[in-house]
Amino acid sequence: MAAIAFDTLRFARRLIEAGVPDRQAEVQAELMAEAFVFNMDSVVTKDYLDARLGEQEAKIEAKFNARFATVESKLNLHSWILAIIAASTVIPAITRLLGY
Secondary structure, three states: OOOOOOOOHHHHHHHHOOOHHHHHHHHHHHHHHHHHHHHHHOOOOOHHHHHHHHHHHHHHHHHHHHHHHHHHHHHHHHHHHHHHHHHHHHHHHHHHHHHH
């Protein structure tokens, strides 16, 4: 995982410039550095996020493709049923019109 650069000296100096006592500024800088190191495992990197989003996208796409195939097969079946219904009504009507 990538390291986070944290300048404790600069942090302490800024605190001192703001009026914080020297020792307190140093301790706060040290604690801040420790917090960054301690929480480093919790940091989500762009690469990790891209990988996880890629996995989720693949899962969603697989589910979508499965459902789309099911809907497509049902639509195909319905088309055949409608064709049979149309043929069974239209052909007798045409034969009656033509007098067969």
